[in-house]
Amino acid sequence: xxxxxxxxxxxxxxxxxxxSPYLMDHESNPDMPLLVNGKIVFFKTKNGAVNFMRNHFxxxxxxxxxxxxxxxxxxxxxxxxGYHRGVxxxxxxxxxxxxxxxxxxxxxxFSRKVIFDFADYATFHRELEEYFQCHSQxxxxxxxxxxxxxxxxxxxxxxxxxxxxxxxxxxxxTQPLPIQAExxxxxxxx
Numbered sequence: 053x054x055x056x057x058x059x060x061x062x063x064x065x066x067x068x069x070x071x072s073p074y075l076m077d078h079e080s081n082p083d084m085p086l087l088v089n090g091k092i093v094f095f096k097t098k099n100g101a102v103n104f105m106r107n108h109f110x111x112x113x114x115x116x117x118x119x120x121x122x123x124x125x126x127x128x129x130x131x132x133x134g135y136h137r138g139v140x141x142x143x144x145x146x147x148x149x150x151x152x153x154x155x156x157x158x159x160x161x162f163s164r165k166v167i168f169d170f171a172d173y174a175t176f177h178r179e180l181e182e183y184f185q186c187h188s189q190x191x192x193x194x195x196x197x198x199x200x201x202x203x204x205x206x207x208x209x210x211x212x213x214x215x216x217x218x219x220x221x222x223x224x225x226t227q228p229l230p231i232q233a234e235x236x237x238x239x240x241x242x
Contacts, residue, residue, distance in 0.1 A: 053077065054112045056105055058098050058119035059085070059146060063203070070094040070212070071101040071119065074146070075112070083145075084153040092150065092210040104213065122146055127199055131192050134180035144171045147202050154209040160201050161194045170195075 054075040061070045072094050073086040086093045086105075095101035098119060105112060122143060130139045144167070151159075159167060166189045173183050184192055 054081070054109075056109075056112045056114050057117070058101050060098065060119040060121045061094070062121065062123045062125075070096065071098045073101055073105050074120065074149075082152065083149045085150055087153055088211065090154060090209065092154065092206055093213055094210055095213045100213065120146060124199055124203065128196050131180070131195050137174050137178065137180055140180065141171065141174050143199075144174070147199075150206055151202065154206070156205060156209075159198065161198050162189045166190055167195075167198065 054077045057074045057076065059072045059074045061072065062068070063070065072092060074083065075081075075086060076083045095104065102114065105114070120142060126139055127143045130136045148168075148171070157164070170183065170187075170190055174180060177183070190198065
């Protein structure tokens with residue numbers, strides 16, 4: 053069974069906020085955003101995302117905690133200062149899950165192994181600055197460029213929720229949720 057969180061993406065210096073249902077299953081399925089035809093579904097409001105998920109996916113539980121925040125400015129500040137490495141780790145994990153969901157294998161600036169090694173280091177060590185002193189890749193500026201590239205990549209592979217998207221979801225084009233069970237539920241409620 054999936055547990056649903058909501059990731060808040062703050063774009064354009066925080067003036068634009070979009071919400072993405074983020075599905076986690078600690079048993080067998082990978083963590084990933086809600087997808088339709090390989091595109092990440094974004095909502096204009098958190099309430100819109102919550103209501104949509106509750107109305108159409110009954111086999112999903114919800115966490116009442118605040119959404120994860122994907123804030124580029126906070127990530128950049130913490131890469132530069134190393135102050136809150138937890139922010140860096142959470143952001144990188146979300147990036148990895150979203151890139152995996154849209155099947156992006158090749159990263160610019162450095163290899164996947166390099167960024168995964170950095171994420172492993174940040175998970176177990178407090179001082180990010182020591183990593184940058186001992187390793188040539190990724191540099192802090194490369195990580196920042198990687199973040200901007202990621203923002204463009206998900207923008208390219210996303211759709212904003214609308215009634216048109218709803219019909220595609222109901223027709224079973226959503227992955228990886230067990231939509232067949234939801235289709236029968238929706239048919240019974242009509």
